[in-house]
Amino acid sequence: xxxxxxxxxxxxxxxxxxxxxxxxxxxxxxxxxxxxxxxxxxxxxxxxxxxxxxxxxxxxxxxxxxxxxxxxxxxxxxxxxxxxxxxxxxxxxxxxxxxxxxxxxxxxxxxxxxxxxxxxxxxxxxxxxxxxxxxxxxxxxxxxxxxxxxxxxxxxxxxxxxxxxxxxxxxxxxxxxxxxxxxxxxxxxxxxxxxxxxxxxxxxxxxxxxxxxxxxxxxxxxxxxxxxxxxxxxxxxxxxxxxxxxxxxxxxxxxxxxxxxxxxxxxxxxxxxx
Numbered sequence: 001x002x003x004x005x006x007x008x009x010x011x012x013x014x015x016x017x018x019x020x021x022x023x024x025x026x027x028x029x030x031x032x033x034x035x036x037x038x039x040x041x042x043x044x045x046x047x048x049x050x051x052x053x054x055x056x057x058x059x060x061x062x063x064x065x066x067x068x069x070x071x072x073x074x075x076x077x078x079x080x081x082x083x084x085x086x087x088x089x090x091x092x093x094x095x096x097x098x099x100x101x102x103x104x105x106x107x108x109x110x111x112x113x114x115x116x117x118x119x120x121x122x123x124x125x126x127x128x129x130x131x132x133x134x135x136x137x138x139x140x141x142x143x144x145x146x147x148x149x150x151x152x153x154x155x156x157x158x159x160x161x162x163x164x165x166x167x168x169x170x171x172x173x174x175x176x177x178x179x180x181x182x183x184x185x186x187x188x189x190x191x192x193x194x195x196x197x198x199x200x201x202x203x204x205x206x207x208x209x210x211x212x213x214x215x216x217x218x219x220x221x222x223x224x225x226x227x228x229x230x231x232x233x234x235x236x237x238x239x240x241x242x243x244x245x246x247x248x249x250x251x252x253x254x255x256x257x258x259x260x261x262x263x264x265x266x267x268x269x270x271x272x273x274x
Contacts, residue, residue, distance in 0.1 A: 034221040050072040142188060223242075228241065
């Protein structure tokens with residue numbers, strides 16, 4: 001009985017601990033996007049050192065300026081995830097307690113119309129680069145909490161976003177399989193995958209946002225960042241961000257997949273024709 005009580009107390013204490021009690025340094029990939037930007041604001045309040053990573057130096061400078069006066073020491077790294085050598089060098093020198101990958105790209109079009117070069121770039125950023133990052137950290141057995149952001153498109157194939165959906169589904173499959181492998185080993189890497197629904201960011205064109213009901217039906221990046229912090233502090237391995245989207249996923253499990261795809265196509269087609 002005493003052992004059971006001690007175990008419960010230990011679990012409660014671990015979950016009650018704040019990020020600033022267990023982490024000192026974090027890295028955000030895709031720090032200039034809507035989610036990355038807001039997450040940077042939250043982490044800058046809590047940690048000693050924050051590294052902002054992106055491919056646009058001007059946008060990185062803007063985010064760094066916005067965070068002036070925060071508790072964290074700020075630094076920036078320019079990284080194009082399409083540059084294989086630069087990515088390898090970045091991973092080799094990576095040193096942090098937390099890494100959150102917010103980077104991603106999407107193209108809204110007929111799947112058959114998407115240019116091969118664009119599709120290859122999409123797969124590199126959405127799948128190959130994150131996998132390379134994960135593999136290298138696991139091989140180094142580096143103690144780190146690595147969080148990969150994904151999308152509802154990984155769970156429900158989205159017409160007119162075929163390449164995006166498939167890349168996200170592939171990354172989810174890889175991540176979940178690897179999580180189980182890591183749980184059966186002595187790996188120091190803690191791998192998390194968090195699923196996002198529509199968020200008020202610039203990743204999708206305005207016509208697609210309008211087709212999906214406008215920004216009022218999207219989560220605000222501030223809310224997403226706050227929920228991400230809570231899941232990261234708990235060490236959650238898999239989560240759907242936002243109550244409405246958790247309910248949507250639950251409902252989606254009850255309906256035939258073909259019905260969901262047709263419903264998505266009906267709405268997304270409106271954006272394609274605008």
